[in-house]
Amino acid sequence: MVQQVTEGVSVVVETSYQPAQSNPLNYEHLFAYRITIENLSSHPVKLLSRHWHILDSNGTHREVEGDGVVGQQPVIQPGDSYQYTSGVNLHSEIGKMYGTYMMENLVNKRKMTVHIPEFQMVVPAKMN
Numbered sequence: 001m002v003q004q005v006t007e008g009v010s011v012v013v014e015t016s017y018q019p020a021q022s023n024p025l026n027y028e029h030l031f032a033y034r035i036t037i038e039n040l041s042s043h044p045v046k047l048l049s050r051h052w053h054i055l056d057s058n059g060t061h062r063e064v065e066g067d068g069v070v071g072q073q074p075v076i077q078p079g080d081s082y083q084y085t086s087g088v089n090l091h092s093e094i095g096k097m098y099g100t101y102m103m104e105n106l107v108n109k110r111k112m113t114v115h116i117p118e119f120q121m122v123v124p125a126k127m128n
Helices: none
Strands: 002-006 009-017 029-039 045-056 061-067 081-090 094-105 111-122
Touching (some): 009 094, 029 094, 029 111, 045 081, 045 111, 081 094
Antiparallel strands (some): 002 009, 009 029, 029 081, 045 061, 045 094, 094 111
16 A cells, blocks of 8 residues: 655555456456545545556556546545545556546635555565
């Protein structure tokens, strides 16, 4: 688990390898990640978009951008949190991701970049 706080918004990431959905012989390793976004500020915020960097240990670098997360643009009230689960397919046994959310302070309409902390994904057999 990793955590980062930016402008009163906490982002926590937890990952898990999905062996049943992976195919190591074809260099396909599926990882699930659960993100918890908690609003520690005194004003509501809205998640507008995401920008991910996905890196495999074989040198591949992909970027993914889009509106919201898992089809939603949640509004998170002060003291509340929003959680979602998604996944990524790596082409190597080790990789990492990091990125940003574009969020909006709904009181003053100011947009802010909230950092998603870098997190590692490692096939369990590689951790020995």
